[in-house]
Amino acid sequence: MGYEFTLADVAYLTSEDGRQALASVAGRELSTRTRLADIGWARTHFGDHAASLVETVMLRRKAEAKIDGVAAWILTDDAVQQSTPTPVAAHRARRLTGRVVHDVTCSIGAELAQLVGVAETVVGSDLDEVRLGMAAHNVPGAHLLRADALRPVTRGSTVIADPARRTGGRRTHDPAALQPPLPDLLEVYAGRDLAVKCAPGLDFDSLDWQGEVEVVSLDGGVREACLYSPGLSEPGVHRRATVLRSDGTHFDITDAMDDDIPEREPGEWIVDPDGAIVRAGLVRHYAAAHGLWQLDPRIAYLTGDGLPEGVRGFRIVERFKYTEKALRQVLSRLDCGAVEILVRGLDVDPAVLRPRLKLKGSVSLSVVLTRIGRTPEAFVCVPSR
Incomplete structure (x- = not known):
């Protein structure tokens, strides 16, 4: 839990003295390496106000990546x-x-x-x-x-x-x-x-x-x-x-758009739709809008012969029934040394699987693991970027 601000803190931090003090504290590094020394310096110069000053500067830095124009804001950790x-x-x-x-x-x-x-x-x-x-x-x-x-x-x-x-x-x-x-x-x-x-x-x-x-x-x-x-x-x-x-x-x-898509064999590419599309239940609508179709009607992976503009995709190099042994052999043959693993529909933990593949090659590839019907399938791919 962060510092518990009071109305008195807010009044001080928004006063002229508080603004000047914040500017001084903002000039400190306040990194893990220097924080104890910087807090000691703030206590020496600003007494009981040191905690609120340091917390405000740290929260402004934390919030910069999230809230525009936050450089002069007063915040709490929970609110950020x-x-x-x-x-x-x-x-x-x-x-x-x-x-x-x-x-x-x-x-x-x-x-x-x-x-x-x-x-x-x-x-x-x-x-x-x-x-x-x-x-x-x-x-x-x-x-x-x-x-x-x-x-x-x-x-x-x-x-x-x-x-x-x-x-x-x-x-x-x-x-x-x-x-x-x-x-x-x-x-x-x-x-x-x-x-x-x-x-x-x-x-x-x-x-x-x-x-x-x-x-x-x-x-x-x-x-x-x-x-x-x-x-x-x-x-x-x-x-x-x-x-x-x-x-x-x-x-x-939106769900007002067409969701009619064909049932076909995998195309040249696999697309993993944005999470918002998946959470909203609009995978088929997105596919129809971009000439794609599903690898399996129950799985969110899409496939097609082209990629929507600006979307990262995976060009299929090899497809086979998934077993850990088969995947290891294919990646070894393709000289794979680093692999990105995407999984839907299978009980596979990429963090557990990756070291067991014992990759020693020089090529970076992507692997999509999923289920088509009742069959576990592996797609070895080259990512578009």
Whole structure:
């Protein structure tokens, strides 16, 4: 657990003296090697403020890869961990352009920062006074107030919420164990335009949600799912996968798109779809959009004679019934010395298998292990990049 900030800490850190002190502490290395010495230096120069100063500088450095413009922010460790990455928050904000938006779990303001300048009016509320104080500093363009997310304090606004997904220090996928509980949020804001950020592992089918569920990935990692009420959803769309990249490019796949794909033998390439597509249950829709088909109807691996633009794929060199012995022999014959192992549908741990292959060659290859029908299959491949 990180340092427990107080309102007095926030007041100091946002004062002129605090800003100057933060600049001085930011000039220290604060690495594993120097941290004890740097903390001692901070205590000598700033006394009781040393802990909050050091923690703030360390958290700013930690958050740089996740939140844009965080160099002057005041944060807590828990808030940084749960905060939405800027490209994901900016993507959601675009859907809310021109609206009056109320973030009822605003925390330190990562969502608010992307809404200001896009939404007509931005309101943020939270029960935590310390985080509200931080948000007031971090996002001066938002209107802030202390309020319980389950007690509405605005009318006619579009509501967004990000329930805490940890209970007892452990991550939970139980909708009722979120804080505030997801069923309670949905009941309180029934009939309102509502967007609720959730963990992508949540069982959405159990909610009987009538709007849209969007699963979002960023640079190949699945980041979140978001529930959008019907008023925020595209007509006819109940599932969406959005694939974002840090270079600003993105695409999405929805269940309103065609999912008719052929059943054929493997093509020249194998494609492992982005995790957002798999989590959203839109593998067939993605395949149909790009002229691909499945290796097996129950497995998410796709195959085809070409690759979608910008997608990494695996060109098939050899295909055979999988046994560890057969794989070892093929890789040895191909002079393989390093191998990337991808597995779906088989009980194989790549970390356990790799050293048992005893590779000694000079070529790097990829291996896709899967099941086609009841047969375990191995595909030795050359990756596109």
